[in-house]
Amino acid sequence: MKIGLFIPCYVNQLYPNAAIATLELLQKLGADVSYPSKQTCCGQPMANSGYEHLTQSCNDLFVENFSGFDYIVAPSASCVLHVKDHLHSHANEAAATEIRGKIYELVEFLTDVLKIEKLDAHFPHKVGIHQSCHGLRGLHLAQMSELVAPDFSKPRHLLNMVSGLELTELDRVDECCGFGGLFCIAEEAVSVKMGKDRITDHTKHGAEYITSPDLSCLMHMEGILQRNKSKVKIIHIAEILNSSSIKA
């Protein structure tokens, strides 16, 4: 099984440890992973701002980098959703179509493709799950609170395999954190207020860590936590699932 590792631009630049954990975790589980070094970004920042028409060369580059793999895996639900919904190529639409069907966010890859049932991971902390909206309502990583449908959660399923970890509750289980891409700049006041309120929901239930399959939400909340000198930390879910090796 040949896996192409897609590390989104901001994860590559600012959260290398989450990327390393993703790579190590997949390798631990026996996957043959490689990282195409000429990759950059999925194009979402432009597209969500209304400039999807400027993303063509970004898309072509993506297709060039990720053709030929059995699967493409990324530790970022939002970027994966963008590729699934919007990756097209004038030059090679067949390859783009194939990629749209083969790209997985890390959590869903572990639960749906590798179908793992146990993990050798240890993380003795109280952890709150932040359901990123794109992971939740776009990729259906968990049941959405608005719908009348049976409950499930892929991130929770995986975190329950981690020894020592205690999941904390939330009053609003899947409310948006207010990151929203360029929304966090253009609508700074509302964005920060939404982030603050999400954090309060986690802290009042005793979370020491807030985790998510999306670092963009976490980056936004981390900015607020650090500004307010909070002891609560953010951590990408890959780092928890790979935690025993980090400890060692």
Next chain:
Amino acid sequence: MKSTLDHAALAEEFNKDEERVDWHDGALWWIRQKRDRSAHQTPQWEELREAASAIKSNVISNLHDYLIQFEENLKKNGVKVYWASDAEEHNQIVYSILKAKEIKQMVKSKSMLTEECHLNEFLEERGIEVINSDLGEYIQQIDNEPPSHIVLPCIHKRKEEIGELFHEHLGTEKGLSDPTLLTRVARKHLRNVFLTRRAALTGVNFAVAETGEYVVCTNEGNADMGAHLSEVQIASMGLEKIIPERKHLGVFLRLLARSAIGQPITIYSSHYKKPRPGQEMHLILVDKGRSNLLARPDFRESLKCIKCGGCMNTCPVYRKSGGLSYHNTISGPIGAILAPNLDMKKHADLPFASTLCGSCSNVCPVKIPIHDQLYKWRQEIVKQGYSASRKTFSMKAMALTLSSPEIYKTAGKTGRWLLNNAPFAINNKFNPWYKQRDMPDSSQQSFGEWYAKNGSKK
């Protein structure tokens, strides 16, 4: 709204009083929770949504035929029918009906369409007084402010503020803020309005093509009180309010109030069909951009909307910015996809007042893919040139950087270097991120750099 500020600026203003934001957010979240509970208690809720969406798909695909059928049946029932292409035509029609009967005062029950048409102002300029009889609308009217929510027009006002307004306009005791007492005062005042007005105008929730009847849903019974006591009854409806058959009400009435406020059904679901002896009934079918919307394949599904307001209650941006910051009669997510169809330039900011979280689409009883439409409006607005040139410039720079692996590597390195060595270049008041958030740690090498060194060893 008289304001020229955009949503972000008005929302920032709203957020200056955090305690108020918390209160507003909490009030609407409580309604969202009521909606969830009542949805969960309804067997086959998701199937109901699917059915409603399918019926509305049928309606918007066959709108022409249904409208003609509806018109024929209205006429058979003795109702006078008018067609208005825009607000001006609509307002003129209402005025001419009233003028013919020399009516100088009219009572109106809640109608978002007439708010959109600015009917009250139009009639007042011509010497006709209009009183909104829905309590929330009435409060907004005496405060000379547009509604902030389509179902809960004054949800942004606290009871103390309403008490203050009543003190000023209705002569209640200063400091009185008990909702029951205030309602009693309004009721007494409105009762007199109902008894003395010869004309009543209502909106329409559902117009049944098969029978020519229309249904108005209220909790206060104000539409009924107005209509039953009037000698001239006028209904204004957007073209999209049609449903094919009466039996379809069994789907829509079960969804409407549950989605709106978590109530099984509105207290009054009144069917109007024929004038009483001696009474006149008029119905105005208003286009006002609807046919334009029908001609936009990417956006026509928004015509399915039954105006429940559920998307507003669930939207965290709406809850934390307030309806008035949308500077449009219909606010929130649904307003943000309807408004650009009417005036793209004026409402170019609204589709960006969202994180695209998708909660709106999930609560929508007719399954409008609201967040997908927000995304598509963004593309449309940029294409039509309604985006700031500064933004276009930075987007082009970003596209260039991200389409070249070499420029991207250099830019990433430069950015991290700047954060580490010259944080003042980034951590300043010109950076909206930094205003209330710290910048991420950038002291490490990138994953790409790490992989180049360590990747092959793995």
